[in-house]
Amino acid sequence: MTTWEGLLFGIGFVTQPEVLIYCVLGVVLGTFVGVLPGIGAMAAISLLLPITYYVTPEAALIMLAGVYYGAQYGGAVASILLRLPGTPQSAVTTLDGYPMAQSGRAGVALFTAMASSFVGSVIGILVLVMLAGWLSRAATAFGAADYAAMMILGLVAASTIGTARPAKGFAMVTLGLLLGCIGTDVNSGAQRFTFGQTELLDGINLVALAMGLFGVAEVIANVRNPDRQSVAERIGLRRLMPRRDDLRRMAFPMLRGSALGSFFGALPGTGSTLSSFLSYSMERRIARQPERFGKGAVEGVAGPESANNSAAITAFAPTLTLGIPGDPIMALMLGALVIHGIQPGPMMLEARPEMFWGLVASFGIGNLLLLILNLPLIGIWVAMLRIPFNYLYPAILVFLCLGVYSVRGLTFDIVAVAGIGLAGYLLAIAKFSPALLLLGFVLGPLIETNLRRAFLISRGDPMVFLERPIAAGFVVATVVLLLLPLWQAWRRRSAHELQ
Amino acid sequence: MRFIFTRQVALVGAVAITAVPAFGQDSWPTAPVRVFVGFPAGSSPDTLARIVTDELAERLGQPIVIENRPGAGGVIGVQQMLVSAADGHTFGTTINGTLTTAQRMMDSTGFDVAEDIIPVTLIATSPLVLAVSADSDIDDLESFIAAAGVEPEAIAYGSVGQGSGAHLTAELFAAEAGVSMLHVPFTSYAEVTTSILGNEIDAGFMAPSAALPFVEAGTMRMLGITSSEPFAGAPDVPLIAGNAGLPDDFRAELWNAFIAPAGTDAAVIERLNTEIVEIFNDPAIHAQFLAIGWQAAPGSADDLRQRIADDTAMWGGVIDRVQAQ
Amino acid sequence: MQRDWPDILGGLILTAIGVGAALWAALHYDIGTLRRMGPGFFPVVLGAGLFVLGLVIALPALGRACTAPKVEPWTLLAVLAAIVIFALGLSRLGLAGTTAVTVLVATLPAPHKGWVWRVLLAAAITVLTVLVFSIGLRMTLPLWPRLS
Numbered sequence: 001m002t003t004w005e006g007l008l009f010g011i012g013f014v015t016q017p018e019v020l021i022y023c024v025l026g027v028v029l030g031t032f033v034g035v036l037p038g039i040g041a042m043a044a045i046s047l048l049l050p051i052t053y054y055v056t057p058e059a060a061l062i063m064l065a066g067v068y069y070g071a072q073y074g075g076a077v078a079s080i081l082l083r084l085p086g087t088p089q090s091a092v093t094t095l096d097g098y099p100m101a102q103s104g105r106a107g108v109a110l111f112t113a114m115a116s117s118f119v120g121s122v123i124g125i126l127v128l129v130m131l132a133g134w135l136s137r138a139a140t141a142f143g144a145a146d147y148a149a150m151m152i153l154g155l156v157a158a159s160t161i162g163t164a165r166p167a168k169g170f171a172m173v174t175l176g177l178l179l180g181c182i183g184t185d186v187n188s189g190a191q192r193f194t195f196g197q198t199e200l201l202d203g204i205n206l207v208a209l210a211m212g213l214f215g216v217a218e219v220i221a222n223v224r225n226p227d228r229q230s231v232a233e234r235i236g237l238r239r240l241m242p243r244r245d246d247l248r249r250m251a252f253p254m255l256r257g258s259a260l261g262s263f264f265g266a267l268p269g270t271g272s273t274l275s276s277f278l279s280y281s282m283e284r285r286i287a288r289q290p291e292r293f294g295k296g297a298v299e300g301v302a303g304p305e306s307a308n309n310s311a312a313i314t315a316f317a318p319t320l321t322l323g324i325p326g327d328p329i330m331a332l333m334l335g336a337l338v339i340h341g342i343q344p345g346p347m348m349l350e351a352r353p354e355m356f357w358g359l360v361a362s363f364g365i366g367n368l369l370l371l372i373l374n375l376p377l378i379g380i381w382v383a384m385l386r387i388p389f390n391y392l393y394p395a396i397l398v399f400l401c402l403g404v405y406s407v408r409g410l411t412f413d414i415v416a417v418a419g420i421g422l423a424g425y426l427l428a429i430a431k432f433s434p435a436l437l438l439l440g441f442v443l444g445p446l447i448e449t450n451l452r453r454a455f456l457i458s459r460g461d462p463m464v465f466l467e468r469p470i471a472a473g474f475v476v477a478t479v480v481l482l483l484l485p486l487w488q489a490w491r492r493r494s495a496h497e498l499q
Numbered sequence: 500m501r502f503i504f505t506r507q508v509a510l511v512g513a514v515a516i517t518a519v520p521a522f523g524q525d526s527w528p529t530a531p532v533r534v535f536v537g538f539p540a541g542s543s544p545d546t547l548a549r550i551v552t553d554e555l556a557e558r559l560g561q562p563i564v565i566e567n568r569p570g571a572g573g574v575i576g577v578q579q580m581l582v583s584a585a586d587g588h589t590f591g592t593t594i595n596g597t598l599t600t601a602q603r604m605m606d607s608t609g610f611d612v613a614e615d616i617i618p619v620t621l622i623a624t625s626p627l628v629l630a631v632s633a634d635s636d637i638d639d640l641e642s643f644i645a646a647a648g649v650e651p652e653a654i655a656y657g658s659v660g661q662g663s664g665a666h667l668t669a670e671l672f673a674a675e676a677g678v679s680m681l682h683v684p685f686t687s688y689a690e691v692t693t694s695i696l697g698n699e700i701d702a703g704f705m706a707p708s709a710a711l712p713f714v715e716a717g718t719m720r721m722l723g724i725t726s727s728e729p730f731a732g733a734p735d736v737p738l739i740a741g742n743a744g745l746p747d748d749f750r751a752e753l754w755n756a757f758i759a760p761a762g763t764d765a766a767v768i769e770r771l772n773t774e775i776v777e778i779f780n781d782p783a784i785h786a787q788f789l790a791i792g793w794q795a796a797p798g799s800a801d802d803l804r805q806r807i808a809d810d811t812a813m814w815g816g817v818i819d820r821v822q823a824q
Numbered sequence: 825m826q827r828d829w830p831d832i833l834g835g836l837i838l839t840a841i842g843v844g845a846a847l848w849a850a851l852h853y854d855i856g857t858l859r860r861m862g863p864g865f866f867p868v869v870l871g872a873g874l875f876v877l878g879l880v881i882a883l884p885a886l887g888r889a890c891t892a893p894k895v896e897p898w899t900l901l902a903v904l905a906a907i908v909i910f911a912l913g914l915s916r917l918g919l920a921g922t923t924a925v926t927v928l929v930a931t932l933p934a935p936h937k938g939w940v941w942r943v944l945l946a947a948a949i950t951v952l953t954v955l956v957f958s959i960g961l962r963m964t965l966p967l968w969p970r971l972s
Contacts, residue, residue, distance in 0.1 A: 050549075174870055331542075
C-alpha cells in the first residue's frame with residue numbers, strides 16, 4: 001500500500017459511523033478528563049479499558065488514542081485558566097498562558113493553544129506517515145550514552161527559563177534532579193531517601209508534585225488577593241479572538257515547535273516533555289524582546305503546545321512499527337491490543353495495515369474534531385473565570401486532591417500535596433521557577449539510569465560519549481550552549497572598546 | 500458517559516456500604532468483593548486478574564472490584580490489601596517476587612508472608628527465554644556459554660531491574676553454567692529489547708511474549724527457555740534444563756497467585772479455591788492466558804504454600820550470591 | 825535598607841538541603857566507581873552542586889535591596905489544613921463527608937463574610953464532586969461516613 005492509498009483507506013475506515021463514534025467519544029472524554037486537574041490520560045484510559053474488550057481492536061485503539069491527545073487539549077485549558085498543570089508539558093504552557101489569562105487575554109491564550117495543538121498534530125501526522133520507518137530506526141539507534149547526552153543538553157538549554165537569575169534556574173533544576181533520586185534505585189535496588197515510607201518506593205508522585213507546586217501555591221497566593229477576585233471584569237467578549245498581530249507572532253513558533261516535537265516524540269520516554277521545554281527556551285532565545293516571556297507572550301504558548309502535540313503523534317512511530325511503547329500510556333494502549341490477541345511488534349504493520357492507517361487517519365479526524373469542538377467552547381471556559389474566586393478555589397482544591405488520588409489510590413499522595421504546596425508557595429514568593437524543578441524531576445531518573453547504564457556497557461570508558469556520533473553531537477552542542485553567553489559577553493566588550 | 504455497565508453502576512452504590520463483619524460460608528459473599536492488584540490497569544498481572552474475576556463474579560453472584568495499587572513491584576498492592584479489613588470480601592493477586600524475594604531485596608515490605616498472608620491458589624506461570632539479536636554470532640546455548648566464558652563480564656545482559664525475576668534467573672543460570680555476566684538493569688522489557696536490537700547489550704532474559712514478535716520478524720533469536728517442560732506459547736525453543744551442561748532440574752518461572760489477608764475465614768478460602776479451580780476447567784480461559792504469554796496453573800492452597808517456601812529458599816540462595824558480589 | 829531576604833533565605837535553605845542530601849547519601853549509600861556507579865554517586869554530586877548554587881544565590885543578595893513580599897500565614901494554614909483533612913477524611917468520612925468539611929475549612933480565610941454562602945458552597949461542591957468522580961468517572965470510594 002502506498003502512502004496515499006493507505007491514507008485514503010484510513011480515512012474511509014475511520015469515517016464509518018461505527019468507528020467514528022469511538023473517535024468522537026475518545027476525544028470528548030479526553031478533553032473532559034484533561035480539564036479536570038490531575039486526572040490525566042492515564043487514569044481515563046484505565047477507566048475505559050473494560051470497554052475495549054467489547055469493541056474491535058481498531059476502534060479500541062482509536063478511542064484510546066483520542067483520549068490521549070484529547071487530554072492534551074483539556075490539560076492546556078486547566079493550565080491557562082487556573083494554573084493547574086497535570087503534566088510537565090502543561091507546566092510550560094502555564095508560563096505564559098496563565099499571565100495572558102490574568103491580564104484578560106484568556107480567550108486569545110486558549111485559541112493559541114488550540115490552534116498550535118492542531119498545527120502541531122497535523123505536522124506530526126505528516127512526519128509520521130512519511131518517516132515512520134526512519135523514526136523507528138532513530139529510536140533503536142539511540143543508546144544509553146546518546147540519551148544521557150541529549151537530556152543533559154535539554155536541561156542546560158532549558159535551565160534559564162522563567163527566572164531572571166541563571167543561578168536560581170540551575171538551582172531549581174538541581175533540586176528537581178535530587179528529588180528525582182527519591183525512591184528505589186533501578187541499578188542497585190537501594191531505597192534512597194524513603195525513610196521507611198513504602199509509598200515513596202516509586203518516588204514522589206509526579207501529579208502530586210505538579211499540583212502542589214503550581215495549583216496549591218497559586219490558590220494560597222490568591223485567596224485574599226483583590227486582583228484575582230476581579231479578573232472577570234477585565235475580560236471582554238471582543239478579546240476572545242486573537243488580533244492579526246497575535247496570529248503573526250504565533251505562526252513561526254508553531255512551525256519550529258512542531259519540528260522539534262516531531263523529532264523528539266519518536267524517542268521513547270522523554271520526547272514530549274523535552275520538546276516543549278526546548279521549544280520554549282528556543283523561542284525566548286531568538287525573540288527580539290525576550291523580556292516579554294513569562295508575562296504573557298503568545299509565542300511562549302504557541303511553540304510548546306505545538307511541540308508537545310506533534311510529539312504525542314510521532315510517539316506512535318516506535319509503538320506501532322516496533323511494538324516498543326514510549327511511555328506508560330502507550331504501554332497501556334498496547335495492552336489493550338494484546339487483550340484482543342494482537343501481538344504488537346515489528347510485524348503488526350504488515351499483518352494489519354488497517355490498524356496503522358486507521359489510527360493515522362483517526363489522528364487527523366480526531367484533531368479536527370477537537371478544534372471544532374473546542375473553539376466554540378472557549379467562551380464557556382473563559383466564563384469560568386467570571387466565577388468569583390471565593391467560590392472557585394475550594395472546588396479547585398477538592399478536584400485537585402481527587403486528581404492526585406486517582407493516580408494510584410493512596411491518601412499518602414494527598415498529604416504530600418499539602419507539603420509540596422507549602423514549598424511551592426515559598427518558591428513562588430522567592431521567585432524560583434517551579435517549572436524547572438519539575439523538568440529536573442522528570443529527567444533526573446532518566447539521566448541517571450542512562451548515564452550509569454552507558455558506563456556499565458562501555459565497561460567504564462568515558463570515551464563512549466565522544467565515540468558514538470549521536471552522543472558526541474549532543475556533547476558538542478551542550479558545550480557550545482554553555483560557552484555562548486561568554487562569547488557574547490566578550491564580543492559585546494570588544495565592540496564597546498572599538499567605539 | 501453512556502458506557503456505564505449496569506453491573507458497575509450497582510457496584511458504585513454498593514461499595515459505599517462495605518464495612519460489614521465477617522461471615523460464615525452459608526451467606527458468603529454478602530457484599531461486593533474487592534481484589535487488590537499491585538500493578539496498573541492493562542498490565543499483564545491486571546489482565547490475568549480481570550479474566551479470572553470476570554468469571555468469578557458470576558459464580559459468586561456479587562460484583563468484584565479490581566483495585567489497582569501499583570508500586571514497588573507489587574508490594575504496595577499487598578500492603579493495601581492488608582490495610583483493608585479481613586472481612587472475607589478483600590483479596591489480592593500477586594506475582595511471585597512479592598512473596599518470595601521482596602523480603603530479601605527490600606529494607607522492609609511491611610508484612611510477613613507466613614503470618615499475614617493466606618495462599619488461595621496459583622493462577623498462572625510463565626517461563627523466561629534467553630534471547631539475543633539475530634545479528635549475533637551466538638546461535639545456541641553452548642556457543643552462548645562459550646562466549647560468556649571467554650572472560651568475566653564478556654557478555655552484557657539486560658533485565659527489568661535489580662532483584663527482578665529476570666535478573667535472578669540470569670544469575671542462577673550464570674552460577675549453574677559457571678560463567679560471570681555483566682548485569683545491565685532496565686525498567687521494562689521494551690527497553691531491553693531496544694537495547695538488544697541496537698546491539699548495545701548482547702542478550703536478555705525476558706518474557707516469551709516480549710521476545711516472540713521480534714523472533715517472528717527475524718530480528719531476534721531465542722536460545723533457551725527456563726521452564727521444566729516445553730512452553731505451549733513457544734514450543735520450539737529448547738529447554739535450558741539438561742542442555743549445554745546445565746542440570747536437568749533447572750527451572751525458573753514467574754508466577755501469579757490469588758491470596759487473602761490473614762484472618763479470612765477458612766471456609767471462605769476453600770470456597771474461593773474451589774470456584775477458581777473450576778473456572779480453569781474451561782479451555783477458553785487457558786487460551787486467553789496463553790495469548791498474553793501465561794500458562795494457566797491452578798492448584799490447591801497447599802500447593803501454593805509449598806511453592807512459596809520452595810522458591811523463597813531457591814531464590815534466597817541466588818540473592819546470597821548476588822549480594823556477595 | 826530592606827535586604828533581599830527571599831534570595832538570602834532561599835539560597836541558604838537550598839545550601840542546607842544540598843549539604844543534608846549529600847551527607848546522608850555519602851553515609852548511607854555506596855558511591856561506587858565510574859564503571860559501576862553506586863546509588864550514592866548521583867545524590868552526592870547533586871547535593872554538592874546544590875550547596876554551591878545556594879551560596880551563589882545567597883551571597884550576592886546580602887548587599888542587595890528588595891521589596892519584601894507579603895506572606896499570608898492564615899491562608900496558608902487553612903488551605904494546607906483543608907488538604908490534609910481531605911486526605912485523612914476520605915476513608916473515614918466518605919467522599920461526600922470529607923468534601924463538605926474540606927470546603928468549609930478551605931473557605932475560612934475567604935474575604936467574603938457570612939456563613940450561609942459557605943454552607944451552600946459546601947453542599948454544591950459536594951454534589952458536583954459526587955456526580956463527577958463517583959458517578960461519572962466511577963472512582964470506587966465510600967460515599968458516606970463509616971457507621972461502625
